Amino acid sequence: MMGLDDTLDDATEQTAPVWAVFGDLMAGLLGAFVLILVGVLVVQIDLVASLKQEVEKRQMEEQRRMALEKALAIPLASGRVTVHNGRIGISGSVLFATGSDELRSEGRQLLKSLVQPLLVYLRERDEMLMVSGFTDNTTLLRGPQQRFADNLELSAQRALTVARALIDEGMPSSQVFAAAFGAEQPVADNADEKGRAQNRRVEMAPVPKASNAKPARNE
Numbered sequence: 177m178m179g180l181d182d183t184l185d186d187a188t189e190q191t192a193p194v195w196a197v198f199g200d201l202m203a204g205l206l207g208a209f210v211l212i213l214v215g216v217l218v219v220q221i222d223l224v225a226s227l228k229q230e231v232e233k234r235q236m237e238e239q240r241r242m243a244l245e246k247a248l249a250i251p252l253a254s255g256r257v258t259v260h261n262g263r264i265g266i267s268g269s270v271l272f273a274t275g276s277d278e279l280r281s282e283g284r285q286l287l288k289s290l291v292q293p294l295l296v297y298l299r300e301r302d303e304m305l306m307v308s309g310f311t312d313n314t315t316l317l318r319g320p321q322q323r324f325a326d327n328l329e330l331s332a333q334r335a336l337t338v339a340r341a342l343i344d345e346g347m348p349s350s351q352v353f354a355a356a357f358g359a360e361q362p363v364a365d366n367a368d369e370k371g372r373a374q375n376r377r378v379e380m381a382p383v384p385k386a387s388n389a390k391p392a393r394n395e
Contacts, residue, residue: 247293268376277333291345303382309335312372313359332356
């Protein structure tokens, strides 16, 4: 009997550590599963938040586009003005003769018709207007009548001309500024005249005002 008891005791002692190891293994697996589950939930929460922000951003952009199109309904109906991605586009041929920065009379009248609806739009949103000049990639011919060094300078002068015309027609100078891009950022292929004509343009885009906060002085 003593031999049998000793054998049972030895089997019990050998079995106990196996169950302890098994329990530790299961606890470790459960902990790893919980960590994975928490990680997945965190990722899903982040994705939902990002998706919500993107939806809200798109909704705001759509509301801005609709508001801008509503403000410019009459000029848009004439076909001489376009609105794309919040940018108001005007064909360069409507505003200027080829290679010139002198505003055509019909171009000035068009700009005059834009001032009041743009003012209402900008004031409602506390924004300002960026006027951008663009050209095609045709190299300007050198000569005594050529006033511009390159397309960048031509686009800059055209943007300034449009900005000044808007100011003359009632746009506060504090709410408009000019930018030049030359032949950069074409909207069509410069390989043919149709594409080059589309690239010769002036765009106006409402943009947020710079912060009015003044840096604190060191005393």
